Amino acid sequence: MAYGYIHALDKNLNRDHISFYNRYGFKLAGDLYYAKAIDQQTDRLPALIIGAPYGGTKEQGPCVWANQLAQRGFVVLTFDQVFMGESGGNPRHVSSPDLFAESFSAAVDYLGVQVPFVDREKIGVIGICGSGGFSLSAASVDTRIKAVATASLYDITDIRGMGNLSKKQLDEMKDKLTRQRWVDYANGQPEYKPFFPDKPYSNEAAIPEMDPVSKVWFRFYATPRGFHQNARGGFTTTSDLSMLQFDALAHVDEISPRPVLVIYGDIAHSRAYSERAYKLLQEPKEQYIVKGADHIDLYDNEDKISFDKVEDFFKKNLQ
Secondary structure, eight states, X not given: OOOOOSSOOOTTEEEEEEEEEOTTSOEEEEEEEEETTSOTTTOOEEEEEEEOOTTOOTXXXXXXXXXXXXXXXXXXXXXXXXXXXXXXXXXXXXXXXXHHHHHHHHHHHHHHHHOTTEEEEEEEEEEETHXXXXXXXXXXXXXXXXXXXXXXXXXXXXXXXXXXXXXXXXXHHHHHHHHHHHHHHHHTSOOOOOSSOSSOOSSGGGSOOOOHHHHHHHHHHTSTTTOOTTOOSOOOGGGHHHHHTOOTTTTGGGGTTSOEEEEEETTOTTHHHHHHHHHHSOSSEEEEEETTOOTTHHHHOTTTSOHHHHHHHHHHHOO
Protein backbone atom coordinates (compact mmCIF):
# COMPACT_ATOMS: atom_id res chain seq x y z
CA MET A 1 0.00 0.00 0.00
CA ALA A 2 1.62 3.24 -1.11
CA TYR A 3 1.43 6.13 1.30
CA GLY A 4 -0.61 9.17 0.38
CA TYR A 5 -3.65 11.10 1.47
CA ILE A 6 -6.07 8.87 3.31
CA HIS A 7 -9.06 11.16 2.87
CA ALA A 8 -10.22 12.99 -0.24
CA LEU A 9 -9.87 16.73 -0.60
CA ASP A 10 -13.04 18.78 -1.00
CA LYS A 11 -13.44 20.04 -4.58
CA ASN A 12 -13.66 23.64 -3.39
CA LEU A 13 -10.26 23.59 -1.68
CA ASN A 14 -6.63 23.92 -2.68
CA ARG A 15 -3.92 21.92 -0.93
CA ASP A 16 -0.41 23.23 -1.55
CA HIS A 17 2.56 21.13 -0.52
CA ILE A 18 4.95 23.55 1.19
CA SER A 19 7.99 23.57 3.44
CA PHE A 20 9.37 25.83 6.14
CA TYR A 21 12.27 25.91 8.58
CA ASN A 22 12.41 25.93 12.34
CA ARG A 23 14.86 28.14 14.22
CA TYR A 24 17.36 25.27 14.38
CA GLY A 25 17.50 25.03 10.60
CA PHE A 26 15.50 21.83 10.19
CA LYS A 27 13.21 21.73 7.15
CA LEU A 28 9.62 20.75 7.83
CA ALA A 29 7.17 19.51 5.22
CA GLY A 30 3.62 20.78 5.33
CA ASP A 31 0.35 21.13 3.48
CA LEU A 32 -1.55 24.40 3.21
CA TYR A 33 -5.34 24.17 2.79
CA TYR A 34 -7.51 27.08 1.70
CA ALA A 35 -10.64 27.79 -0.30
CA LYS A 36 -10.23 28.18 -4.05
CA ALA A 37 -12.63 31.14 -3.99
CA ILE A 38 -10.52 33.42 -1.80
CA ASP A 39 -8.81 36.51 -3.18
CA GLN A 40 -5.15 35.91 -2.40
CA GLN A 41 -4.31 39.55 -2.96
CA THR A 42 -6.87 41.18 -0.69
CA ASP A 43 -8.23 38.57 1.75
CA ARG A 44 -6.73 38.33 5.24
CA LEU A 45 -8.05 35.17 6.82
CA PRO A 46 -7.68 33.48 10.22
CA ALA A 47 -5.33 30.50 10.18
CA LEU A 48 -5.05 27.24 12.10
CA ILE A 49 -2.03 24.98 12.56
CA ILE A 50 -2.82 21.31 13.15
CA GLY A 51 -0.33 18.96 14.79
CA ALA A 52 -0.50 15.22 14.11
CA PRO A 53 -0.89 12.46 16.68
CA TYR A 54 2.41 11.43 18.28
CA GLY A 55 4.35 9.42 15.74
CA GLY A 56 1.76 10.18 13.06
CA THR A 57 1.91 12.21 9.90
CA LYS A 58 -0.01 15.09 8.38
CA GLU A 59 -2.00 12.56 6.35
CA GLN A 60 -3.33 10.84 9.49
CA GLY A 61 -6.02 12.89 11.20
CA PRO A 62 -4.76 16.40 10.40
CA CYS A 63 -5.88 16.09 6.77
CA VAL A 64 -9.42 15.27 7.97
CA TRP A 65 -9.53 18.28 10.27
CA ALA A 66 -7.96 20.55 7.65
CA ASN A 67 -10.38 19.45 4.94
CA GLN A 68 -13.30 20.38 7.18
CA LEU A 69 -11.98 23.60 8.69
CA ALA A 70 -10.70 25.06 5.43
CA GLN A 71 -14.26 24.83 4.13
CA ARG A 72 -15.32 26.94 7.12
CA GLY A 73 -13.20 29.96 6.30
CA PHE A 74 -9.80 29.13 7.79
CA VAL A 75 -6.42 28.76 6.15
CA VAL A 76 -5.06 25.52 7.61
CA LEU A 77 -1.48 24.31 7.84
CA THR A 78 -0.64 20.69 8.63
CA PHE A 79 2.92 19.39 8.94
CA ASP A 80 5.18 16.44 9.65
CA GLN A 81 7.27 16.73 12.77
CA VAL A 82 11.02 17.03 12.44
CA PHE A 83 12.64 13.56 12.01
CA MET A 84 9.26 12.28 10.81
CA GLY A 85 7.41 11.76 7.53
CA GLU A 86 8.61 14.06 4.77
CA SER A 87 10.33 16.51 7.14
CA GLY A 88 14.08 16.73 7.57
CA GLY A 89 16.33 15.58 10.35
CA ASN A 90 18.57 12.57 10.89
CA PRO A 91 18.65 10.05 12.37
CA ARG A 92 15.01 9.29 11.65
CA HIS A 93 12.36 8.68 14.33
CA VAL A 94 14.09 10.72 17.02
CA SER A 95 11.63 12.33 19.42
CA SER A 96 12.44 15.68 20.99
CA PRO A 97 9.72 17.49 22.96
CA ASP A 98 11.59 20.78 22.66
CA LEU A 99 11.82 20.52 18.87
CA PHE A 100 8.26 19.22 18.58
CA ALA A 101 6.92 22.25 20.45
CA GLU A 102 9.17 24.52 18.38
CA SER A 103 7.54 23.20 15.19
CA PHE A 104 4.30 25.00 16.06
CA SER A 105 6.11 28.31 16.44
CA ALA A 106 7.98 27.68 13.19
CA ALA A 107 4.61 27.16 11.50
CA VAL A 108 3.47 30.53 12.90
CA ASP A 109 6.63 32.09 11.43
CA TYR A 110 5.77 30.68 8.02
CA LEU A 111 2.11 31.73 8.04
CA GLY A 112 2.89 35.24 9.26
CA VAL A 113 5.53 35.92 6.61
CA GLN A 114 5.01 33.65 3.62
CA VAL A 115 1.22 33.54 3.22
CA PRO A 116 -0.14 36.99 2.29
CA PHE A 117 -3.80 36.00 2.67
CA VAL A 118 -3.34 35.07 6.34
CA ASP A 119 -3.96 37.60 9.10
CA ARG A 120 -0.89 37.01 11.27
CA GLU A 121 -2.74 38.32 14.32
CA LYS A 122 -5.38 35.60 13.96
CA ILE A 123 -3.48 32.33 14.24
CA GLY A 124 -4.67 29.40 16.35
CA VAL A 125 -3.35 25.91 16.99
CA ILE A 126 -4.93 22.46 17.23
CA GLY A 127 -2.97 19.61 18.77
CA ILE A 128 -4.17 16.03 18.32
CA CYS A 129 -2.98 13.35 20.78
CA GLY A 130 0.70 14.00 21.63
CA SER A 131 0.60 17.26 19.69
CA GLY A 132 -1.88 18.45 22.30
CA GLY A 133 0.87 18.64 24.89
CA PHE A 134 3.42 20.09 22.49
CA SER A 135 0.96 22.73 21.22
CA LEU A 136 0.20 23.85 24.78
CA SER A 137 3.92 24.02 25.50
CA ALA A 138 4.43 26.19 22.41
CA ALA A 139 1.55 28.48 23.33
CA SER A 140 2.88 28.93 26.85
CA VAL A 141 5.78 30.97 25.42
CA ASP A 142 4.57 32.06 21.97
CA THR A 143 2.04 34.86 22.38
CA ARG A 144 1.40 34.95 18.63
CA ILE A 145 -0.71 31.82 19.14
CA LYS A 146 -4.03 33.43 20.01
CA ALA A 147 -6.09 30.32 20.84
CA VAL A 148 -5.50 26.59 21.29
CA ALA A 149 -7.64 23.48 21.03
CA THR A 150 -6.51 19.99 21.95
CA ALA A 151 -8.17 16.74 20.89
CA SER A 152 -7.52 13.46 22.73
CA LEU A 153 -4.56 15.13 24.42
CA TYR A 154 -1.72 12.83 25.41
CA ASP A 155 1.11 14.23 27.50
CA ILE A 156 3.99 12.23 26.04
CA THR A 157 6.43 13.90 28.43
CA ASP A 158 4.65 12.35 31.40
CA ILE A 159 6.75 9.23 31.06
CA ARG A 160 6.68 8.82 34.83
CA GLY A 161 2.98 8.04 34.54
CA MET A 162 1.58 10.90 36.64
CA GLY A 163 3.80 9.86 39.53
CA ASN A 164 2.97 6.16 39.47
CA LEU A 165 6.54 4.97 38.86
CA SER A 166 8.47 4.15 42.01
CA LYS A 167 11.99 5.52 42.55
CA LYS A 168 13.35 2.04 41.93
CA GLN A 169 11.47 1.68 38.65
CA LEU A 170 12.57 5.15 37.55
CA ASP A 171 16.22 4.44 38.34
CA GLU A 172 16.07 1.15 36.44
CA MET A 173 14.55 2.90 33.43
CA LYS A 174 17.23 5.60 33.44
CA ASP A 175 20.00 3.02 33.78
CA LYS A 176 18.68 0.96 30.88
CA LEU A 177 18.23 3.99 28.63
CA THR A 178 21.59 5.56 29.37
CA ARG A 179 23.41 2.25 28.82
CA GLN A 180 21.62 1.99 25.48
CA ARG A 181 23.48 5.15 24.49
CA TRP A 182 26.75 3.17 24.55
CA VAL A 183 25.18 0.55 22.29
CA ASP A 184 23.87 3.20 19.91
CA TYR A 185 27.23 4.95 19.80
CA ALA A 186 29.03 1.68 19.03
CA ASN A 187 26.51 0.86 16.29
CA GLY A 188 26.69 4.30 14.75
CA GLN A 189 22.93 4.73 14.90
CA PRO A 190 20.20 4.71 17.55
CA GLU A 191 18.01 1.69 18.14
CA TYR A 192 14.56 1.98 16.59
CA LYS A 193 11.90 -0.71 16.86
CA PRO A 194 8.73 -0.05 14.84
CA PHE A 195 5.54 -0.70 16.77
CA PHE A 196 3.30 -1.38 13.77
CA PRO A 197 3.69 -3.84 10.87
CA ASP A 198 5.02 -2.70 7.49
CA LYS A 199 1.73 -3.69 5.88
CA PRO A 200 -1.74 -3.07 7.34
CA TYR A 201 -4.08 -5.78 8.55
CA SER A 202 -7.08 -6.11 6.25
CA ASN A 203 -9.51 -5.03 8.99
CA GLU A 204 -9.87 -4.78 12.75
CA ALA A 205 -10.91 -8.42 13.07
CA ALA A 206 -7.52 -9.50 11.69
CA ILE A 207 -5.56 -7.77 14.48
CA PRO A 208 -4.07 -10.38 16.86
CA GLU A 209 -4.86 -10.45 20.56
CA MET A 210 -3.07 -7.80 22.60
CA ASP A 211 -3.63 -5.51 25.57
CA PRO A 212 -6.56 -3.08 25.23
CA VAL A 213 -4.49 0.10 24.87
CA SER A 214 -2.26 -1.36 22.16
CA LYS A 215 -5.40 -2.54 20.40
CA VAL A 216 -6.63 1.06 20.22
CA TRP A 217 -3.46 2.14 18.39
CA PHE A 218 -3.55 -0.86 16.05
CA ARG A 219 -7.18 -0.19 15.12
CA PHE A 220 -6.05 3.07 13.57
CA TYR A 221 -2.38 2.83 12.56
CA ALA A 222 -2.32 -0.83 11.54
CA THR A 223 -5.47 -1.02 9.38
CA PRO A 224 -6.40 0.75 6.13
CA ARG A 225 -8.25 3.32 8.24
CA GLY A 226 -5.04 5.10 9.15
CA PHE A 227 -2.06 3.09 7.92
CA HIS A 228 0.79 5.15 6.52
CA GLN A 229 4.26 3.93 5.58
CA ASN A 230 5.79 7.01 7.17
CA ALA A 231 4.23 6.18 10.55
CA ARG A 232 5.37 2.79 11.77
CA GLY A 233 4.99 3.83 15.40
CA GLY A 234 7.45 4.38 18.19
CA PHE A 235 10.63 6.43 18.30
CA THR A 236 14.28 5.68 18.91
CA THR A 237 14.67 3.94 22.25
CA THR A 238 16.74 6.67 23.86
CA SER A 239 14.17 9.33 22.92
CA ASP A 240 12.56 8.58 26.26
CA LEU A 241 15.48 10.34 27.95
CA SER A 242 14.28 13.64 26.49
CA MET A 243 10.81 13.03 27.88
CA LEU A 244 12.29 12.51 31.33
CA GLN A 245 13.86 15.98 31.13
CA PHE A 246 10.89 17.94 29.73
CA ASP A 247 7.45 18.78 31.11
CA ALA A 248 5.12 19.92 28.33
CA LEU A 249 2.50 21.17 30.79
CA ALA A 250 4.84 22.95 33.21
CA HIS A 251 3.81 26.47 32.20
CA VAL A 252 0.39 26.10 30.60
CA ASP A 253 -1.09 28.41 33.22
CA GLU A 254 0.81 31.21 31.45
CA ILE A 255 -1.28 30.82 28.28
CA SER A 256 -4.02 32.85 29.98
CA PRO A 257 -5.67 35.20 29.01
CA ARG A 258 -5.57 33.43 25.65
CA PRO A 259 -8.30 30.75 25.51
CA VAL A 260 -7.91 26.97 25.38
CA LEU A 261 -10.48 24.34 24.40
CA VAL A 262 -9.84 20.79 25.63
CA ILE A 263 -11.75 18.10 23.71
CA TYR A 264 -11.81 14.42 24.63
CA GLY A 265 -14.01 11.36 24.45
CA ASP A 266 -15.81 10.08 27.53
CA ILE A 267 -14.58 6.51 26.90
CA ALA A 268 -11.03 7.44 25.85
CA HIS A 269 -8.36 5.60 27.82
CA SER A 270 -6.37 8.86 27.68
CA ARG A 271 -8.99 11.18 29.16
CA ALA A 272 -7.00 11.65 32.38
CA TYR A 273 -4.38 13.61 30.42
CA SER A 274 -7.00 16.06 29.15
CA GLU A 275 -8.51 16.36 32.62
CA ARG A 276 -5.12 17.09 34.18
CA ALA A 277 -4.28 19.68 31.53
CA TYR A 278 -7.65 21.35 32.05
CA LYS A 279 -7.01 21.65 35.79
CA LEU A 280 -3.60 23.22 35.18
CA LEU A 281 -4.93 25.78 32.71
CA GLN A 282 -6.18 29.16 33.86
CA GLU A 283 -9.28 30.92 32.53
CA PRO A 284 -10.50 31.35 29.90
CA LYS A 285 -10.70 27.62 29.32
CA GLU A 286 -13.34 25.19 28.19
CA GLN A 287 -13.67 21.44 28.02
CA TYR A 288 -15.85 19.59 25.55
CA ILE A 289 -16.53 15.91 26.22
CA VAL A 290 -17.66 13.81 23.29
CA LYS A 291 -20.07 11.05 24.31
CA GLY A 292 -19.26 7.59 23.01
CA ALA A 293 -15.87 8.62 21.62
CA ASP A 294 -12.64 6.79 22.29
CA HIS A 295 -9.14 8.19 21.81
CA ILE A 296 -8.75 7.56 18.09
CA ASP A 297 -12.29 8.69 17.21
CA LEU A 298 -11.07 12.27 17.46
CA TYR A 299 -8.39 11.60 14.85
CA ASP A 300 -10.67 11.02 11.89
CA ASN A 301 -14.25 10.09 12.82
CA GLU A 302 -16.24 12.93 11.31
CA ASP A 303 -19.39 11.67 13.01
CA LYS A 304 -17.75 12.13 16.42
CA ILE A 305 -15.63 15.25 15.91
CA SER A 306 -17.70 18.38 16.51
CA PHE A 307 -16.31 20.67 13.82
CA ASP A 308 -19.14 23.10 14.57
CA LYS A 309 -17.79 23.46 18.11
CA VAL A 310 -14.23 23.92 16.88
CA GLU A 311 -15.31 26.46 14.28
CA ASP A 312 -17.29 28.48 16.82
CA PHE A 313 -14.41 28.46 19.31
CA PHE A 314 -11.84 29.79 16.86
CA LYS A 315 -14.10 32.27 15.11
CA LYS A 316 -15.00 33.72 18.49
CA ASN A 317 -11.41 33.90 19.72
CA LEU A 318 -9.52 34.83 16.56
CA GLN A 319 -11.06 38.28 16.30
